[in-house]
Amino acid sequence: MTSTLLTRIGELTTNVAADGDPCGTLHDAVVVIEDGRIAWVGPVAEAPAADEIVDAGGRAVIPGFVDSHTHLVFGGDRADEFEARMTGVPYAAGGIRRTVAATRGASDDELRARLAGFVAELHAQGTTTFEIKTGYGLSVADEARLARLAAEVTDDVTFLGAHVVPAEYADDRDAYVDLVCGEMLDACAPYSRWIDVFCERGAFTPEESRRVLDAGRARGLRARMHGNQLGHGDGVQVAVAAGAASVDHCTYLSEEDVTALAGSDTVATLLPGVEFSTRQPYPNARRLVDAGVTVALASDCNPGSSFTSSMPLMIALAVREMGLSPAEAVWAATAGAARSLLRDDVGVIRPGARADLVLLDAPTRVHLAYRPGVPLIAGVWKDGVSL
Numbered sequence: 001m002t003s004t005l006l007t008r009i010g011e012l013t014t015n016v017a018a019d020g021d022p023c024g025t026l027h028d029a030v031v032v033i034e035d036g037r038i039a040w041v042g043p044v045a046e047a048p049a050a051d052e053i054v055d056a057g058g059r060a061v062i063p064g065f066v067d068s069h070t071h072l073v074f075g076g077d078r079a080d081e082f083e084a085r086m087t088g089v090p091y092a093a094g095g096i097r098r099t100v101a102a103t104r105g106a107s108d109d110e111l112r113a114r115l116a117g118f119v120a121e122l123h124a125q126g127t128t129t130f131e132i133k134t135g136y137g138l139s140v141a142d143e144a145r146l147a148r149l150a151a152e153v154t155d156d157v158t159f160l161g162a163h164v165v166p167a168e169y170a171d172d173r174d175a176y177v178d179l180v181c182g183e184m185l186d187a188c189a190p191y192s193r194w195i196d197v198f199c200e201r202g203a204f205t206p207e208e209s210r211r212v213l214d215a216g217r218a219r220g221l222r223a224r225m226h227g228n229q230l231g232h233g234d235g236v237q238v239a240v241a242a243g244a245a246s247v248d249h250c251t252y253l254s255e256e257d258v259t260a261l262a263g264s265d266t267v268a269t270l271l272p273g274v275e276f277s278t279r280q281p282y283p284n285a286r287r288l289v290d291a292g293v294t295v296a297l298a299s300d301c302n303p304g305s306s307f308t309s310s311m312p313l314m315i316a317l318a319v320r321e322m323g324l325s326p327a328e329a330v331w332a333a334t335a336g337a338a339r340s341l342l343r344d345d346v347g348v349i350r351p352g353a354r355a356d357l358v359l360l361d362a363p364t365r366v367h368l369a370y371r372p373g374v375p376l377i378a379g380v381w382k383d384g385v386s387l
């Protein structure tokens, strides 16, 4: 068993709250990694001996990013749709259904190779934990296939058969909801930790959403939800009532929604890549934090509305457009997102936690927002292994 000592860390974000600082910031710090876990955290002067020493040279170290909302198993892309949206050209977008067709037409090996590319992309940008949703299969066999492929690369697989009603069920949506809650759930549950539903006008109603979440919970899955993305609606209230770990998007919220979130354990996960990529108004993160709501940031990486996996970009957007301080945004992209996945072993640098760390090529975490678009990831450790 070898130990690694990461020394001369100019600014260490531990996320172990101390003295009114939720980020638990330490200076001139050392982290010791042993057996894939954090073994010791403290000042340089008190550092224990270790087999290997890495000199951070006064730069900043943060927990690896936790991307708690992605849709990474899919075929094709929709660059033409994005270009049309950005240039104002009318475009008969097939939207999600178009990706469903491309995904169904792709082989396991094609999807697996694509996924491996995305995982490498995530790691290179400092993301060490990520959730992946199904939702581009929308048949029993294809949803189970996507769940199985996602489970090859993450423990946090989310069954999202209730992403959209597929074309073949357009005239009988009740039959589709029955399928999602029955045979499709049975086929996906063995690979999944989470159940999700897109509760929105044009997707699934509050009643249908409740049914889906209840069916998943009865199978031992934990609930999370897409809600309040395109307009006001009942998504947040349904999610909170169902005890969901997270309700994601939260772009349009009433006072009652904010109050319900503040009085619950449900995390509000904000996905600013969507607003950036669709030119929609950003959610008001400041209002949520001020009300006492736990806020997470995630990429929502998907080929339609947010084809980016960059957590530093999410941080920059949250600071520039959504009213968070740099410290709050970094916390939301690490500890907040971990909370939305009900994980206490990631998003934090304390003895016993997984040794998932990012060394920034910058003296402070502020640079993640201060230098948008600049590659600042100088080193990444996942389970103690340098990637």
Ligand SMILES: [Zn+2]
Pocket (backbone or CB within 6 Å): 069, 071, 226, 300, 302
């Ligand atoms: Zn999504």
